[in-house]
Amino acid sequence: MSSSTLSNAARTLWIALALIISWTSYAAAQSSASDPPALTPPKILSPETVPYPEGAQGDTVVILELRIGASGSVEEAKTIEGAEPFASAARQAAMAWRFTPARRGDVDVAARIRTRIEFHPPAPAPEPPPAPAPIATTPPPRAAPAQPMQDVEVRGARAEAQKITVGGGEVRQMPGAFGDAFRMMEALPGVTPVFSGLPFFFVRGAPPGNTGYFLDGVRVPLLFHLAAGPSVIHPALVDRVDFYAGGYPAPFGRFAGGILAGYTRPPADQFHTDWNLRLLDAGALVETPFANGKGTVLAGGRYGYPGLVLPLFAPDTRLQYWDYQARAAWRFDDRNMVSAFWFGSYDYLADKKTDDNGEKRIEQLFATTFHRLDLRFDHRLEHAGNWRVAVTLGTDKSGADDGDVTSQILGVRTELDKRLTEDLRLRLGADFFFEHFDVLDQRGNRNTSGNTISTLYAPRNDVTVGAYVDATWRIAPRVEVVAGLRADLFTSQRIDHTPSLYEPPAREVGVDPRLALRVNLTPKATWVSTFGIAHQAPSLVVPIPGAGLAKLGDGLQTSVQASQGVELALPWDFTAVSSVFLNNFLDMTDATATCIRGSDLNEDSIDPSSPRSCVGRRVRGRSYGFELLIKRSLTKRITGWLSYTLSRTTRDTDPNSSAGRGRPLFPSSPAKILGEFDRTHVLNLMGAYDLGKGWRVGGRFYFYSGKPYSNQYYGFAVPPFNGERLPSYYRIDLRLEKTWPVGKSGRISFVLEGLNVTLNKETVGLDCTTSPSAPPPRPGMSLQRIPTAWLDKCDRQEVGPVAVPSIGIEGAF
Template sequence: MVRKAGLTPTSAACTVATVLLAVAATGHGQGRRRTRNVRPASDGVTVRARPEQAAATRMTFRGAETANVPGTAGDAARVVASQPGVMRTPFGVGFFAVRGTSFENTGLIVEGFPVPVLYHFAAGPSVVPTRLVSSLDFYPGGYPAQYGRYAGGLVSLEIAAPDVQRRTIDAEVSIFGASAAVTAPFEGRRGGVSFGVRRSYYDVLLPLVFPSVTLNFGDAQAVIDWRVNDRTRAQLVFLGSTDVYDRSDIRRAAGASTLNRDGIQVHFFRVIGKIDHRYANGFALNFSAMVGADDISFSSADTGRPDTNIRYGGATVGERASVRIPLGNQWAASLGIDSLATLFRSTVTFPELLGTSIVPNPQANRFATYAEADVTQWDVTPWAEIVGRAGPVDTSVGVRASYLHSGGKNYWLVDPRGVVRVALDRRTTLIASTGLFSQPAPFFALVPLLGNGALGPQTSWQSSVGVEARLDEGYDVRSTVFINRMWGLPRPTNELVELRPGDVRRILLTDNGEGFASGIELYVRRRLLRGVFGWVSATWSRAERWIPGGAPFPFALDQSFVLNAAASWEINSRWRLGARFALSTGTPTNRVYGATWDADASTFRPDYTPEGERLPVFHQLDLRLDYRFRSLGADMNFYVDVLNVYFARGTEGWNFQYDYRTRQPLQGLPLLPVVGVKAQWR
């Protein structure tokens, strides 16, 4: 048991290393014992860094086993947070900042099409349940030409085909939510259909502690998969998701009632249809299309100020078509065209922004402004890629040429990319990649009033060199050095922009930010062998931003060092134990050395030192225990997933006294036990 008191990063790391070694050592000595009435666990390799010629690095996660990694609360998609190059995000927020890029630069796509969120609120599970995830590919950078629209990494989920062998019913109950799903074959096992639904009950439990808070999420899925013939397969997927957070306090004083409120709602659905056809001579055709709708809103109300409401949403449609053309035995070309259009309407009610030569109020501006606008963004993107082998050298060269319409302007974005892999010997491969990755302005930055509809696209030039080695005893090692140069980044401002002489406008966002990130990643993985698998990933990096002509400063999410270690030990056919340890250095923050009283706004304004400071080192240990058994005619899995076992109080920021003379840490996630049981009837 690690005690909180006196725990240092070094001692914590030693403790976890000891646990991992103990787990591994015990695992080596364990034979696989199975009881007759318990279905054996999957023996498949669950985590793999399998080579892909077109990508510098791709981490692929397959199968439900991945969901048993501790700290994921049973959710496969959260494994990404433990991968090299991924910076730790505060409060377990389900967005990933990768290799010095920002949250919005990491794409979250399902079957090739973006979704607004991948995770439910409050450290909730993925919007796509683990049982529906066929594979999850994580590209920390240098992803292939078939993908685009993101200047950082990419998280790509593929939907699993329903089981066509038998009818199954799945159910799960945990302390936070419940889910149910049914799968059935049809057409003589040529097709399968699956329906699922999930609902949290935060809104039942939370009011017991926080009566003014409403929080819930839900999602529903339907998948129809049909093998038309041996060469053709069609799939239709429906995903729907809803998240609601609302905190309302009615304040009654002196005979008056006022409302204090914050709320966020995210609702969306996607319908995706796809058809794949493979010809006998190696040709392959893929086509998919998507229609969906988003409805995202933020609202707040407070005494003495106008209510704030920001809402945007509408339709989103897209298509992806590609053909693979074999060019002899060693080479192949892929050609494709994909398109995406978001046709959103946004409405904003907000306290009036400060104009020019204005004296601020002691309270928020009492004047409200309202704006509504269509925010339309679409692109049509042909792409091409050639991959092949010549001796020990695998080569991939690709290009995306995107015609983008955004903010009423049109852009051509040409992104060439290349990857070379050289087999140094039977076990060792050298990998080098470079390429451009362009991204349209993020949608929330285009909202009128608060954003800037004229924001242009941003681009990163990503390059990396790495070595992969396959060692004995099931170990793989990979080390990668990366550099990212970024430009056209949206950044906050408050400047006056001259439209024409005498005509100015104040803008809050502009797109001339620049950035640079570099680092080295180390990844050691043990494949599932004798019941033990796990990995250790470490990233040393530095990420900077600057305004043209200005000095570089650390990126807000920069973490010099991030360490993740995860291990799972299948003790026997019933029991499985897992542990995950995370450690990261703190993100930069302003160092406050005093404050000046603003006599108009009646508030202190903090004074910052130029050099800033860092938040304290973060560390956290998660444990997971699974117990499998049969009951009620079902395969059951009882689990306890405890996040932050030794109750480390991570500092995610600072709360200051009104005059900035004292401060206290804004603390992260507490100790959080998740207990649940899964059942499957076949």
């Protein structure tokens, strides 16, 4: 880190510290210095009966874990034990229950409780008496009242500030998400799409390659299949997804943008299966226990066959994908378990070409695959806490007809999460991550030609070692502070000693402080502050398995992230989260800002060995704005979701300089000029309604502003830079579902879903040619007063319509 970086970070840190200390002092002054007040668990106010599911049979018991908010409403209902359709019926009914909130002294706080619900089938109707006596009616079926609550755990606030959590079951109801929990990211505040349907996103101004994807703590190199494909993880395996737009806690690191962390469902205690058959793909997941429940095995996957439909629109294009997941777990006792989790993915895109001799051949445009094996030992501590040790092995590969980039991975990590006292929680961990990168030609040999690919991704060994610690401390009944620190050592060693490519070993250190504050201003309002510094090795603008950008010697990417927000409990079980944020980016690799001119894409300027390289060039920038999320649980009969982001993203780069600095270059061909990736407005508006009898309908309206661009003269940007904008874009997604219960715990659903049912096209760029009336530029010529008639003539470049239909059936047993 440079001295200016440290100075800026230190200044921001002191400001954040001053603000937090002032809040803490005020709140602590309002609190008693005596022993913590007694805890009072929540009590139910509404009736506890649950309707017996239509078409179900038999007796069963469902145990739910409920999260009761400080307002007394149920914020989350999670099944601990119980089969379908009883579990769904219990969760849906529980979400409508009302409680007196848990209390710590005289302060209403959040709580987690468990409740037991017994289901019994309705008694058969008695024989009708002889006429003319009236016929007896059958009493309506219902479940037994919920049993007294147990395992009460009262907590004042969540440890992770500014975190948005979405359950895997909730996402099934979002139109356009196709049942994938990870596709929910598109509908979250602070998230800006590259363009519609493409699952790559800017998060608070950070490029897609700066956002980290994790599954059970394992870094996932690619979260979605090619084009508008689904996620690489079967949705039935995902229990929940946590999203941090910024200011994430210390256990996460090495990414200068946001974090999307998915968590799989715990091993099941009974056999179950989940499957789907759709227009473009089919998938299934099966899990069963063995050895009297001590062990479980799981297998799942998905196979895509878009090639059956794609020829109708692009007859020469070939596209396919598949993924798989497997897990085996063995529980020695109630406190110790070992497990192995294996997952991977494959994508293939090709085009049919005709050579000069008239012969047709298939040209591979792009193919990518990755595999991960995670071996874990989990130990539940005697009191509240968990300890995990894990080893991760992996391999990645991406490429085209002319060669591939590959990587092999070995990672070791240990994590400890321990609640030391009722008011103090400690998390600490360490990890070692080794990655071997290589560049192969079309014959599978190492590429040592010194061309663009072999220099950008350089055969090398990268090692990263890191450690972190953070503490969640309730310093007063209404005040909670999360303070953390992580440190990472990044090293890189080239293994190709071709003289023209030689670079000395590189070492960089990142020290990342994290600080968050939550203050319960009232029982329904919470003030949230976050601050953090994050470091990341050089990265590509989008993640590609096996392709790790070299040039660690040029330094780390750095982001300084701060936000202030308020969380509110609204009437009718709505919740609202609003925040303002400011992110500063230092030494960032963002090709959307540096490769903005046609000449930058020529071979001489993209060559990473040249200081003019646009791909490896560093820029500074910032992003600031306002975010709002208002939502009602997606499991309710009538639900709503509104997310809105108002933001500004800028990059400090000269659009007329080949390296972001220095003298302007004259482009060798007509060029296009696009500014930094900035969308002023991003809006998601979604609603869904349960029509009854298994029918549910939903819709989503998605809108965002166009990107900025500059007028140009002979390919040079003309002031005012970024004075124009591309047209805005919107789309409408729809979803219709009909569900039938099957047997005691199964279901079958017919789903009709569509992304961009209005078939809107999106403008993504400009194609410009020099005006015939414009004289050639002269040395020293000013670009300040270029006549309108001299400006290049530009046509809009459109894609699409990117529209994805989905017709299929799915079920679970």
